Amino acid sequence: MTASHLECLVCGRTFGLEEVDYVCPDHGDEGILDAIYDYDRIANLTSRDSVEFESMWSYRALLPVGAEAAFPPLHVGGTPLYSAARLGGGLEQLWIKEEGVQPTGSLKDRASAMAIVKAEERQAEVVTTASTGNAAAALAGLAASVGQATVIFVPATAPEAKIAQLLAYGAEVLLVDGTYDDAVDLCLRAGAEFGWYNRTTGFNPYMSEGKKTVAHEIAHQLGWKAPDAVFVSVGDGCIIGGVWKGFHDLVQMGWISRMPRIFGVQSEGSNFLAEAWEQGEDVLTKPPVAVDTVADSIAAGLPRDRIKAMRAVTSTEGEYVTVSDEAILAAIPVVASTTGVFPEPAAAASWAGVDAARARGLIGSKDRVVVISTGTGLKDVPSAMRAVSRAGVKAHHVSTELESVAAALKEENK
Numbered sequence: 001m002t003a004s005h006l007e008c009l010v011c012g013r014t015f016g017l018e019e020v021d022y023v024c025p026d027h028g029d030e031g032i033l034d035a036i037y038d039y040d041r042i043a044n045l046t047s048r049d050s051v052e053f054e055s056m057w058s059y060r061a062l063l064p065v066g067a068e069a070a071f072p073p074l075h076v077g078g079t080p081l082y083s084a085a086r087l088g089g090g091l092e093q094l095w096i097k098e099e100g101v102q103p104t105g106s107l108k109d110r111a112s113a114m115a116i117v118k119a120e121e122r123q124a125e126v127v128t129t130a131s132t133g134n135a136a137a138a139l140a141g142l143a144a145s146v147g148q149a150t151v152i153f154v155p156a157t158a159p160e161a162k163i164a165q166l167l168a169y170g171a172e173v174l175l176v177d178g179t180y181d182d183a184v185d186l187c188l189r190a191g192a193e194f195g196w197y198n199r200t201t202g203f204n205p206y207m208s209e210g211k212k213t214v215a216h217e218i219a220h221q222l223g224w225k226a227p228d229a230v231f232v233s234v235g236d237g238c239i240i241g242g243v244w245k246g247f248h249d250l251v252q253m254g255w256i257s258r259m260p261r262i263f264g265v266q267s268e269g270s271n272f273l274a275e276a277w278e279q280g281e282d283v284l285t286k287p288p289v290a291v292d293t294v295a296d297s298i299a300a301g302l303p304r305d306r307i308k309a310m311r312a313v314t315s316t317e318g319e320y321v322t323v324s325d326e327a328i329l330a331a332i333p334v335v336a337s338t339t340g341v342f343p344e345p346a347a348a349a350s351w352a353g354v355d356a357a358r359a360r361g362l363i364g365s366k367d368r369v370v371v372i373s374t375g376t377g378l379k380d381v382p383s384a385m386r387a388v389s390r391a392g393v394k395a396h397h398v399s400t401e402l403e404s405v406a407a408a409l410k411e412e413n414k
């Protein structure tokens with residue numbers, strides 16, 4: 001194990017890896033822990049030239065897993081980084097990291113695969129999580145691959161596709177009559193009561209460690225050169241915290257020479273972190289915000305990983321930007337039709353964020369920019385249909401006669 005200990009991001013107190021599983025006992029749910037590594041030791045074990053680009057476990061020397069760890073069989077990570085020249089936005093060098101091709105369709109698989117390894121280490125009988133949908137689907141899928149039992153808490157309003165995945169994967173599904181934040185509270189209480197291993201984001205310190213492999217991969221795919229800017233959509237802040245950690249690891253190792261600027265993109269209807277950033281508020285005392293957005297995966301009134309999320313942006317001279325639901329929906333067909341990558345609303349939000357940042361002059365046309373597409377559009381078909389209909393894109397009904405094909409195409413070209 002190259003991770004040496006855990007450190008509370010509130011008080012700096014450190015804990016041995018066996019000492020605590022989740023949060024700092026002095027700070028309760030706010031006491032988010034950060035895994036600390038012995039980078040000198042890692043340098044003795046591996047070098048950047050010896051790492052093959054294959055899966056998230058290619059970077060296992062930088063992960064909190066023991067030498068004996070058994071990895072779940074589903075192939076997680078090793079996702080494509082596509083050049084997105086036609087998406088453009090006035091940017092000369094733009095790439096899109098396609099996380100929709102993960103086994104359950106979102107970046108969350110990186111964290112859930114880690115949760116399965118950790119649960120196995122602890123010989124947990126049940127693994128639980130609260131989720132807006134994708135983390136749950138990821139946990140249920142990864143758990144199914146190894147025969148691990150799960151109990152999942154999701155808001156009853158989660159998109160149907162995500163609930164269908166849970167049920168098909170065989171999870172015990174609890175649809176909570178309340179918000180995502182309510183589901184989290186209930187899951188934390190139930191987990192403690194019944195002794196389940198808890199994957200919940202911003203509570204389990206290892207989830208951002210799994211997610212950080214997306215940054216390892218981006219740097220690897222760019223020939224071990226950091227981009228100038230990375231755009232990430234943000235709900236709880238675990239992904240953006242992981243993106244920071246991944247690049248931070250590589251700088252510490254000397255595998256890349258500097259950090260990219262990290263941009264967090266939030267929905268106007270779920271803007272806790274963006275508001276705290278703009279107003280210089282303390283994220284530990286700021287009350288939750290009301291949430292209303294089409295992008296269910298980034299709807300979080302009280303982002304659970306807010307300390308890591310603020311650090312990611314503050315320490316890299318990045319920014320938080322917000323985008324409207326209209327801009328999020330509009331981005332879906334733009335991204336899909338110019339790159340072939342079909343994003344769900346929360347994933348399209350990161351591209352809408354690039355647009356917003358360009359309009360505000362926050363990035364230049366020569367900047368090398370990576371936008372992370374965090375989940376597939378198949379997760380939320382009703383939103384995709386709304387998006388294309390608002391964009392004026394529609395299908396044509398034709399009869400079985402050839403003439404009606406010509407007529408439809410003529411109408412299309414009018």
Ligand SMILES: *Cc1c(COP(=O)(O)O)cnc(C)c1O
Pocket residue numbers: 106107108134135201233234235236237238239240297298344346347374375376
């Ligand atoms: C979870 C999720 C996000 C946001 O990640 P956080 O860690 O909650 O900030 C963005 N997009 C998709 C598709 C997600 O599933």
Ligand SMILES: [Zn+2]
Pocket residue numbers: 008009010011012013024025026027031
């Ligand atoms: Zn503490």
